[in-house]
Amino acid sequence: MKLSELDTPALIADLDLLEQNLAAMQMHADALGLRLRPHTKAHKIPALARMQLEHGAAGICVAKLGEAEVMARGGIEDILITTPIAGDIKYRRLIQLIRDYPQCRFTQVIDNPAQVSPLATLATAAKVEVALMIEVESGQARCGVAVGDALKELIVQINAVPALRFAGIQAYSGHLQHIKGFAERTRAARDAVAPLFDYIERELKPLGLAPTVVSGAGTGTFAACEGLGFTEIQAGSYLFMDSSYRQIGDERGDSFETFHTALKVWTTVISTPTPNRAVVDAGSKCLSTDMGPAQPEGRSDLSYRSGGDEHGILTLSDGCAPLALGEQLMMIPSHCDTTLNNFSTLYGVRGDEVVCSWIIEGRGRSD
Numbered sequence: 001m002k003l004s005e006l007d008t009p010a011l012i013a014d015l016d017l018l019e020q021n022l023a024a025m026q027m028h029a030d031a032l033g034l035r036l037r038p039h040t041k042a043h044k045i046p047a048l049a050r051m052q053l054e055h056g057a058a059g060i061c062v063a064k065l066g067e068a069e070v071m072a073r074g075g076i077e078d079i080l081i082t083t084p085i086a087g088d089i090k091y092r093r094l095i096q097l098i099r100d101y102p103q104c105r106f107t108q109v110i111d112n113p114a115q116v117s118p119l120a121t122l123a124t125a126a127k128v129e130v131a132l133m134i135e136v137e138s139g140q141a142r143c144g145v146a147v148g149d150a151l152k153e154l155i156v157q158i159n160a161v162p163a164l165r166f167a168g169i170q171a172y173s174g175h176l177q178h179i180k181g182f183a184e185r186t187r188a189a190r191d192a193v194a195p196l197f198d199y200i201e202r203e204l205k206p207l208g209l210a211p212t213v214v215s216g217a218g219t220g221t222f223a224a225c226e227g228l229g230f231t232e233i234q235a236g237s238y239l240f241m242d243s244s245y246r247q248i249g250d251e252r253g254d255s256f257e258t259f260h261t262a263l264k265v266w267t268t269v270i271s272t273p274t275p276n277r278a279v280v281d282a283g284s285k286c287l288s289t290d291m292g293p294a295q296p297e298g299r300s301d302l303s304y305r306s307g308g309d310e311h312g313i314l315t316l317s318d319g320c321a322p323l324a325l326g327e328q329l330m331m332i333p334s335h336c337d338t339t340l341n342n343f344s345t346l347y348g349v350r351g352d353e354v355v356c357s358w359i360i361e362g363r364g365r366s367d
């Protein structure tokens with residue numbers, strides 16, 4: 001099928017660019033001597049996770065148990081769940097997941113002693129081992145136990161239960177990913193985790209409590225990990241990229257060119273009410289706005305804003321030729337994760353040919 005034959009709005013992955021992104025991040029991780037454990041919350045598709053593993057990734061991250069269920073069902077065998085869970089329903093689901101997929105290695109992130117004893121009781125009764133990674137505070141003021149005695153005590157508490165295994169430390173500084181300017185971003189990312197690596201050396205190592213895995217960093221900060229003590233990178237957005245990441249800059253300049261914008265939304269002009277205004281069929285239920293408006297691809301003479309759930313308003317700058325009713329336009333999302341979560345299907349495109357499609361199986365699985 002030709003792209004022009006595809007009904008809209010449609011979520012598109014440019015496969016040539018996506019494959020370049022896959023290879024580029026794996027190459028960077030290899031050069032840094034770090035394992036890549038890509039965050040699949042960006043795509044939520046087991047087939048894409050398999051592509052990442054085939055390119056050399058050492059397992060994947062998911063944000064939620066629901067995504068873990070989707071990925072395990074899709075045949076992925078090493079899954080880190082990066083968001084802490086709380087409550088009996090979730091603890092039981094985790095145990096069930098481990099029982100349902102004995103061939104898989106699941107690791108659950110926690111950050112509180114109160115999560116340990118219910119999991120210990122359930123794991124012991126079910127005769128399974130639960131691997132727990134401790135999230136530490138690394139500047140984001142989101143989840144994470146403070147680096148210090150509370151961290152040490154949590155490790156000791158986990159180690160005391162035969163059915164539990166201390167699987168490492170997660171330090172993800174999400175608030176730093178979009179700092180503009182490579183040098184400033186790198187400095188901030190390294191400063192944020194310096195107390196953790198200092199504490200590991202000074203306090204945990206002498207007690208035999210040092211983690212064998214330290215997992216963290218995203219698309220904006222992976223390069224800052226060099227030589228710090230991280231063992232794996234959790235970047236996710238690199239696979240698709242988006243316009244908000246584009247603006248953060250890299251070593252070479254103001255535009256982040258290390259990865260290509262491979263995720264797009266194909267739209268149709270459904271109304272042309274005035275000479276300088278046209279409306280496309282993709283509003284905020286398609287193109288998320290949490291990181292700003294989408295950008296019409298290759299069209300600096302057009303700007304996009306949401307016109308509501310189902311309408312996207314294009315403003316034509318002076319001199320721009322009028323858009324025709326039915327004309328198709330490609331949009332670059334401002335945020336890949338939240339845009340993808342609006343769609344059921346992702347179409348793979350090479351040039352102007354639609355060559356494959358995937359059901360977005362983890363879509364909406366924030367449970």
Ligand SMILES: Cc1ncc(COP(=O)(O)O)c(C=O)c1O
Pocket residue numbers: 039042061082172174177217218219220234235236237238
């Ligand atoms: C815990 C965690 N790790 C990794 C990532 C991936 O970051 P990015 O998509 O910026 O590469 C995220 C994204 O939100 C995250 O929450």
